[in-house]
Amino acid sequence: MRRFPIYLILILALPQCQTKSQKQDSTLTIAAQLTTAQNQAWVNEHLDQVMQASVFVAKNGHQMPYRIFIPDDYRPDESLPLLIHLHGRGERGTDNNPKIYNNIPLFNGPRSIVSPNMQQRYRSIVLVPQCSDTTINEEWAKWVGNTPETPFEGLGEDGSYLMNDTPSSSGAAALELIDYTIDRYHIDKSRVYLTGLSMGGFGTWEFIGRRPELFAAAVPMAGYSDPRTVDRIQSIPIWVFHSNIDQYNPVAGSRHMYQLLTEAGAEVLYTEYDSTTHGDTFQRAWQNEELIPWIYSQQQ
Template identity: 30%
Template sequence: MKDKIYSFSIVFVCLLIFSLLAHNSYGQQTNSEPLRYELFEHKLFVVHTNHSTIETDSMRYRLLFPKNYDSTKKYPLVLFLHGAGERGDSSLTVKHIGAWALQEKNRKNYECFVLVPQCEKKNKWVEVDWAADSHTQPKEMSKYMNLTVQLLEKLEKQFPIDTDRIYLTGLSMGGYGTWDLATRFPQKFAAIVPICGGADEKTADSLKAMPIWVFHGALDQTVKPQRSRRMVEAVKKTGNKDVHYTEYSKVKHGSWKPAYEDESMWKWLFDCVVGE
């Protein structure tokens, strides 16, 4: 009896030690690299809405410069459209894209500008119902989408941006924005990555030459995966051969996390060049 108790105690202690070591190892891996969100510079973009008056519109945005920035070199730019939960003047705007962009290995491997425009509270990148099974693209861009286009044009003149390598991505509300902006300006972007968004399938023809990688969670109840599935099929019917779709079988609305952790997606994205 004593031998059995002794043997059980030894096994228990070994399991406890193993558990503690595994926990510490995991903690070291996840906390080894604190992300420096302050590297995203907080700025304000102001435009005159009427040149005969002093009326203006403005939009906050954040801009990350390439690591080892050299003004004599040209760099790609990643334009990120955030989701509804990050609206307003908040550092949360860069939370999801920052988890990728601020990792040291990515700063080295993908030297680029990262632009994050800020949509204010109660506004949308695209004025549509996210819960609807379908929608018709609005004739006009929303206020903050319009400002984003103007901001991008300004930055292209101000900084050494490689205009053949501008990449567009966004999640949820920003996924809708990604589709919408790309269909309006298909020549502007080298490739797009819409995540858990939706689009008007009637606009698919404008994307027949656009490299696209779409992500969605199969269990998403906020934006149904059918929205992505149908748009992907619509684009494929145009003859586009560079359309990829990844659907995570056990993921709900947060499909951006595994999507932005997918190294193969980033490698594919940065290999895309306008016209090639």
């Protein structure tokens, strides 16, 4: 493991990038290992500042708000991993509000991925796009039956759906934004990771189904899925999380995908929580100390 000096190095400048928080000052890079309390205090003070706000205009005309974390000492000649997080349905909108990332331990906890302690071990760029709510049926995923008049038609009681031939406006824009981020920041293309919860769990299954060559690992949490994509995604390491009493998205879908992927010889892990609510699934999953190391150990 890399060793760090006991002194602190404080850098007060952000990298050159086109974001709304470009001109803000912050104390971001800390070379020494902090105590848990110090690291959490840093997160409490700096999280919304380091998750820089911007807007991406896709080829389809969709204007997608997003947040991005870039290490403050990022060098244009280095190739870093990219972690993408897809939020749930309750966080849809156009406001780029911190709610799209700050309600789970992945960002707002002692092991926040953007905190000094975690960035020492898992130095990376982190991307969080925001799904639109301009129509009632806009989701990360797009399934047969999903229209403004029938937003939830086509979702089976078994936790499955049939993926539409064309993605949603937000889904297409997010995939284009991922490509843009990879090119702009010279991302290590062998280490692009995707995770999402609830509606973002739908999106995680869907994005790897539409672009399987893009991702080195995926972590879908409590989402629906299309079993027909198994042949396309079986080469991607996947860790699935769900609760056995999920009151919104049936656990049967995740169980079925895990069974199909296992039968196909895929590298798939499955964690099912007993008597845990839909929302508590995400909290428990991101408190799992093995999850982040597992994600960052994957490479194409």
